Amino acid sequence: MSKVNGVLHTAPDHILSIPIRAAAAYGGLDLNFAPGFVSYQTNKAPEFLAKFPLGKVPAFEGPNDFRLTETVAIGRYVSSFAKNVNLLGSTPEERAHVDQWLSFAATELNSPMWRILGPLSHYAPYFKPIDTSVREQIFKSLAYVNDHLQTRTFLVTDRITYADIHFVSVMRTILARLAGEAERQKIPNVVRHFETVVNHPKLKPVFGETKYAEKAEQYAPPAKEAKPKAPAAAAVAAAPKPKAPKPADDDEDEPLVPAEPKAKNPLDDLPKSNFNLEDWKRAYSNMDTRGSGGSIEWFYDKFDHEGFSVWKVEFKYNEELTQVFMSSNQIGGFFNRLEASRKYLFGSVGVLGTANDSVIAGVLILRGQDVKPVVDVAPDYESYEYKKLDLSNPEDKSYFEAALAWDLEVGGKKWADGKNFK
Known part of the structure; x- marks a missing residue:
């Protein structure tokens, strides 16, 4: 097995390292991982930031102070060592098309996907019109890919390229969370392409088993903690309600418990x-x-x-x-x-x-x-x-x-x- 001369700084199971590891596996390349790397800790340490000031991962460090960040760039660099399989294409036109699909996956699928998944995971606010329009954008883009794959097995050539590997890395999340059975029926060629790539004998150990969503994940508000009833209110609710005497000239009973005054904000009492x-x-x-x-x-x-x-x-x-x-x-x-x-x-x-x-x-x-x-x-x-x-x-x-x-x-x-x- 050939070796990529350098060290990949990331946790081996980090989601962003998947296309890099897959490129290495398909090309028969051995990757060196930085030992003891802990996400959100190692990349914040001063010695890491001295080499990679933005603290981004994955990060690659090679000979002669060669340093590289961004998943796509590192994946392309690793792919360049796989001479026997032409992961980057063998002609200028093929190489250009590989870059085209890498850019497409990033801008048309990955970024919009996270605009939906952020609110679904409750770490960004949810706005239904945005959710709806971004989903439409994603599946319009996938319809385009579906048409492109109508007469092709892979995106660029008749063999797997890094474009296919990176594309299915993004699709792995979309199929698991945003593309239910109904959505998948509209993009059968995309699903077929995904299955072909991730189940390749060299790639399946990296991608693992795919869990398809039965239905597209939808927003659900976070559960609210039940507020315990105040003891006084509970006692009042449990006690029998005595009947109030009814004045002769009054048509309605007086309320037994006076309404609680509306709480006043203490800021209203500050001097003008x-x-x-x-x-x-x-x-x-x-x-x-x-x-x-x-x-x-x-x-x-x-x-x-x-x-x-x-x-x-x-x-x-x-x-x-x-x-x-x-x-x-x-x-x-x-x-x-x-x-x-x-x-x-x-x-x-x-x-x-x-x-x-x-x-x-x-x-x-x-x-x-x-x-x-x-x-x-x-x-x-x-x-x-x-x-x-x-x-x-x-x-x-x-x-x-x-x-x-x-x-x-x-x-x-x-x-x-x-x-x-x-």
């Missing part, structure tokens, strides 16, 4: 402030952010430091973030759950960085000097860290203004997308 949050929201929406006459200048002219406060907000679990659009949707979901505090709160929060190497950070302007009464209306508020900013401090002031202007940069990660709560 000259800073009008709604006016600020309009100024921010209608003015340029920076510069003379901009919204930041308006803010400093009107802001009441005693009645309001400014806070930095940062997501605690950035290592779990993947695609930028999914992280942006997560911010939108957090803001949706803050709806009950809308009249007390303004926010400008963004995703900084790139796919699989990003953070969520920004600022909040809120009523009072305590963040908790404002944000604890959102069940997931504890997933974020909050730090009060001192606008007389140049560093805090610069952070605040950059978050408002959507040009905030943290740890070398630049603003990629964001949302406002107003």
